Amino acid sequence: MTTISGYNFAYLDEQTKRMIRRALLKAVAIPGHQIPFGSREMPLPYGWGTGGIQITAAILGADDVLKVIDQGADDTTNAVSIRRFFAKTAGVATTTRTDAATVIQTRHRIPEAPLTENQILVYQVPQPEPLVKLEPSRAETRRMHALAEYGAMHVRLYEDITRYGQVAISYDYPVMVNDRYLMAPSPIPAFDNPKLHQMPALQLFGAGREKRIYAIPPYTNVRSLDFEDHPFRAGRAPHACGLCGADTSYLDEVVVDNAGGRLFVCSDTDYCETRRDAGHVGEAA
Amino acid sequence: MTDDTLLSARGLNLRFGAIPALVDVAVDLWPGEVLAIVGESGSGKTTLLNVLSGRLRPDDGVVWYRDPSGRLHDVHAMPAPKLRALHRSDWGFVQQDPRSALRMGVSAGGNVGERLMAQGLRHYGSIREQAIDWLRQVEIDAARVDDMPRTFSGGMLQRLQIARTLVTHPRLVFMDEPTGGLDVSVQARLLDLIRSLVARLNIAAVLVTHDLAVARLLAHRIVVMQRGVVVEAGLTDQVLDDPQHAYTQLLVSSVLQA
Ligand SMILES: Nc1ncnc2c1ncn2[C@@H]1O[C@H](COP(=O)(O)OP(=O)(O)OP(=O)(O)O)[C@@H](O)[C@H]1O
Ligand SMILES: [Mg+2]
Numbered sequence: 001m002t003t004i005s006g007y008n009f010a011y012l013d014e015q016t017k018r019m020i021r022r023a024l025l026k027a028v029a030i031p032g033h034q035i036p037f038g039s040r041e042m043p044l045p046y047g048w049g050t051g052g053i054q055i056t057a058a059i060l061g062a063d064d065v066l067k068v069i070d071q072g073a074d075d076t077t078n079a080v081s082i083r084r085f086f087a088k089t090a091g092v093a094t095t096t097r098t099d100a101a102t103v104i105q106t107r108h109r110i111p112e113a114p115l116t117e118n119q120i121l122v123y124q125v126p127q128p129e130p131l132v133k134l135e136p137s138r139a140e141t142r143r144m145h146a147l148a149e150y151g152a153m154h155v156r157l158y159e160d161i162t163r164y165g166q167v168a169i170s171y172d173y174p175v176m177v178n179d180r181y182l183m184a185p186s187p188i189p190a191f192d193n194p195k196l197h198q199m200p201a202l203q204l205f206g207a208g209r210e211k212r213i214y215a216i217p218p219y220t221n222v223r224s225l226d227f228e229d230h231p232f233r234a235g236r237a238p239h240a241c242g243l244c245g246a247d248t249s250y251l252d253e254v255v256v257d258n259a260g261g262r263l264f265v266c267s268d269t270d271y272c273e274t275r276r277d278a279g280h281v282g283e284a285a
Numbered sequence: 286m287t288d289d290t291l292l293s294a295r296g297l298n299l300r301f302g303a304i305p306a307l308v309d310v311a312v313d314l315w316p317g318e319v320l321a322i323v324g325e326s327g328s329g330k331t332t333l334l335n336v337l338s339g340r341l342r343p344d345d346g347v348v349w350y351r352d353p354s355g356r357l358h359d360v361h362a363m364p365a366p367k368l369r370a371l372h373r374s375d376w377g378f379v380q381q382d383p384r385s386a387l388r389m390g391v392s393a394g395g396n397v398g399e400r401l402m403a404q405g406l407r408h409y410g411s412i413r414e415q416a417i418d419w420l421r422q423v424e425i426d427a428a429r430v431d432d433m434p435r436t437f438s439g440g441m442l443q444r445l446q447i448a449r450t451l452v453t454h455p456r457l458v459f460m461d462e463p464t465g466g467l468d469v470s471v472q473a474r475l476l477d478l479i480r481s482l483v484a485r486l487n488i489a490a491v492l493v494t495h496d497l498a499v500a501r502l503l504a505h506r507i508v509v510m511q512r513g514v515v516v517e518a519g520l521t522d523q524v525l526d527d528p529q530h531a532y533t534q535l536l537v538s539s540v541l542q543a
Contacts, residue, residue, distance in 0.1 A: 147366045151373075151403025155388065155395045158402065161409055162392055162431055227409040 010057040010090040016040055020058035020213070024204060027215035032177025033145070034128050039211040044081075049107055051206030052124035053082060055213065056105050059120060059204070060086065065093045067101035072109040072250070072267035079107075098270050108171075110192040112249050112271040115201035117218060123186045125207040128214060130174045130184040150182050153225060161230050170235065176223045177216055191234045191250045196222040239264040242284030244275035256284075290351060291316045291457060291489050297336055297346035299513075306332040307343060308513040316456065317487040321494055321504035321521065323536070329513040330493040331461055337491055338378060338459045339368050353456070373403050377450035381462040383442035386449070387434050393420060393445055394430040400453045419448040423478060440471035444478065451482065458483075461493045476502050497536060501525055509533045 008014060016038075023037040042050040060066065066086050070079040074096040082105060083094045095101050098111040105122040115121060131141045134152045144150065153174055160168045167173075173190040177183045185196055186205060196203065196216060203216040216222060226232040240247040242263040249271060251264040263284050266272035276285070290313050297310040306329045314320050322330045335341035337348055339360040348360040352375065360368070372378065380386045387396050397416035398406075406412055417427045423444035425437075434442055443463060450458060463479065464472040480503055483490055494500055500507050500521060507524045509517040509532065517530040528534045 147369055149369070149403065151399055154402035154407075155391055155399050158395050158398055158409065158412065159391055162394060162413075226407075227412075228407050229410050 007089050009062075010060045010086060010092075011043075012040065012054065012057040016054075017058040020054055023213045024055065024058065024215065027204070027213050028202070028217050030181070031216055031220050032175075032181030032183040032214060034212040034214045036211055037213050039208050042208070043085075046209040047126065048078060049082060049105070049124035050208030051210075051213070052105050052107070052122050052208075053085070053206075054208060055122050055204050055206040056082075056086065056103060057090075059122075060090050060092055060103060062090070062092065064102045065095050065100055067095050067098065067104045067270075068106075069104065069109060069111070069268075069270075070107045071252070072111075072271075073269045075269065096270050097274075098268075108187050108189075109250070109267060110188055110195045112246075112266070112268045113274075115199060117200045119201040121199075121201050121203045123188075123203065123205045125184070125186045125205045125212070126209070127172075128184055128205065128207040128210050128212040130172075130182050145181060148180065150176075150225075153182060154227075157225060157227065157230075161227070166230065167226070167232075173232075174225050176225065178220050179223070182225075183214065183216075183222075189235075189250055190224070190232075191236050193222075193224045193232070194234055198222075237264055240282060241266045241272060241275075242282045244272045244280045244285070245282040246272070246275055246280070289315060290349070291318075292337065292351075292491070293349045294337060295347055297333070297343045297348070299332060299336060299341070299343045299345075305513040307336065307346075310346070310513075310515050312337065312491075312508060312515075314457075314489055314491060316489055318506065319483055319490045319492060319504045321492045321500035321507045322510060323494060323497060323500050323507060324510035325536070326495060328510040330495070330510055332513075333510065334459055334461055334491060334493050338372075338376065339363070350457075373400060374453055375456050377453075377455035377458040379443075379446055379450055379458060379460040379463045381465045383434075383439075383446040386446050387442065389434050392431050392433060393425070393437070396434065396445060397448045397452050399449065404453060415452060416448075419452050420445075422451075422482065423448045424474075438471075439467055440475055443467065443475055447479065447482070451486065451488070454486065456489060458488055458490045460490060462495070463492070464494075464496075464499060472499075479503060497525060509536065 019038055023035045027035045042053055044050055068079040068083040070076040086092055087094050098113040103120050107124040129141055135141050157167050170190055171187040172184050173193055175183050175185055198219050200218050202218055205214045224232040237251045243265050246266055249266045252267040254263055254265055256263045292314040294312040297307045299307040322333055324330055336343045342361055350358045350360050394413055394416040397419050398412040401412050417430050420427050420430055425441055425444055464475050504521045507521045508515050511532045517524055517533045525537055528537050
């Protein structure tokens with residue numbers, strides 16, 4: 001793909017990138033703490049990952065290899081257009097292979113394959129404030145974070161267990177980062193939460209509309225909120241992938257024919273392909 | 286103040302524009318003691334309670350609090366996180382309107398358990414058990430533990446607020462007209478409950494009321510306020526049976542006439 005001229009490298013001007021990098025440095029210095037930043041208009045509507053895109057634009061170097069996933073898949077419209085955007089504006093190489101990427105921008109998933117110290121994971125975040133449903137006032141949530149007053153969030157979990165016998169949060173399950181800040185991990189499935197903990201890769205979170213950046217530095221403790229007698233459990237559908245037979249990966253249920261036939265398949269398409277290339281076969285394959 | 290005073294205020298002054306809400310007010314409170322602040326509407330009772338509890342800053346004066354280890358703290362010089370921590374642990378606040386203190390969208394058990402969770406308790410079963418125990422102590426049927434407060438009567442809501450406040454065993458509780466807005470029979474039951482809880486748990490309390498009968502029932506000592514000034518203070522029976530100040534005499538006689 002050829003780069004287009006008339007834009008700065010990776011679209012954003014250098015001054016904006018510096019501003020975002022400063023916010024990123026602060027975010028890395030205070031794991032899990034939300035840093036305000038002057039979010040720019042991007043040639044995409046909010047909800048298309050403008051926060052993630054701005055972070056990616058600010059950290060991309062000419063030698064980086066970019067992977068973009070949406071719900072684990074490299075081939076959705078959103079993922080394809082973001083990948084193309086950076087291929088055009090930065091001329092960087094792109095890949096769908098998790099192990100070949102140096103920067104992975106993601107919406108709603110963490111890849112199944114373990115990430116390394118040489119990689120950065122950039123999350124698109126619609127709502128950075130984990131307390132927003134409990135406390136509508138921004139000033140008050142800031143105060144709650146400042147004083148680490150998170151009792152209200154535990155009340156929410158208490159209510160769930162009382163009503164449903166378990167915590168009824170399956171996405172964006174709140175976590176404590178570095179034993180200090182309560183953080184929204186973005187709408188990844190709770191299944192992915194354990195991967196946040198002690199991850200060797202740097203994790204960066206960008207919320208474009210809400211103008212917030214936060215981060216989890218490599219090898220940081222990240223704990224999903226729970227109770228001693230109701231410990232956090234990462235749920236997944238009790239099936240094996242129909243295509244590659246994986247029985248530990250996160251699965252999507254897809255409709256496969258007009259007769260309403262259904263199939264459970266890995267949501268991480270690269271993981272599934274890699275397994276199939278290595279000879280693994282699922283029951284529907 | 287003496288060596289064992291729990292809370293002690295000196296020289297409190299606060300004006301709202303032209304209104305002198307507190308004028309050179311001094312107050313002492315000893316452990317386990319209930320102090321009533323009485324006076325007519327607008328005399329500065331709520332203002333004094335808020336200043337004593339650190340929720341409102343005076344123009345002048347100081348409020349000292351002695352923690353369980355005997356150390357004194359200047360309440361208005363404490364950093365905000367410390368003061369909030371104090372309000373979550375050693376102290377409690379009971380408001381007149383339970384609806385503004387409770388989480389109305391959270392079950393009774395969740396409301397009572399909140400302070401325990403805020404203190405770091407992370408055992409669901411134990412939180413629930415303590416919530417049930419406290420519901421019993423405030424005479425709410427344990428079977429209501431999972432019910433929403435909106436299904437509770439006014440008197441039950443106030444008892445729920447009291448359970449929610451006392452669950453962490455505070456040493457000092459501030460109460461602003463805790464029986465206001467309730468009808469008389471409900472009031473009487475609530476007063477009885479507060480009296481027995483406070484005595485049994487040896488809680489010190491500052492209680493605002495404009496009802497001298499409430500003060501007589503609950504308080505060991507009483508301060509009488511008029512236009513921001515403490516015009517009389519002393520043992521409850523003494524002040525009410527033998528009022529010295531003309532304003533107190535007026536208050537007492539108007540109660541007798543009522
Ligand atoms: N925030 C405020 N701004 C301006 N004036 C105030 C404020 N709060 C209280 N006041 C005034 O200060 C005086 C004392 O008010 P306060 O609420 O302490 O009285 P009170 O004794 O609690 O009365 P009540 O029995 O009606 O609750 C009143 O004149 C009141 O109007
Ligand atoms: Mg008042």
